[in-house]
Amino acid sequence: MFGWRKKRTAPPYNKAGKIPVIRSSICTGEQVAGFRDPASGKFDELMLIRDGHDLAEFLSLYQVEERDIRREW
Secondary structure, X not given: OOOOOOOOOOOOOOOOOOEEEEEEOOXXXXXXXXXXXXXXXXXXXXXXXXXXXXXXXXXXXXXXXXXXXXXXX
């Protein structure tokens, strides 16, 4: 009953032509993963990154390589 987690499924998202980005706060260290549109500069937040497990989950859900991710401050 308790302790069972539902497996997260990625919300439908078209990442064609978008750049994977992790935005980090300088003050608090909070990190948010998402995709940035290079033409308009709009950032779509998709997931809060609290630890390495969350980052691994983001990579697997959206089929992104860690080397392709940019970090922004």
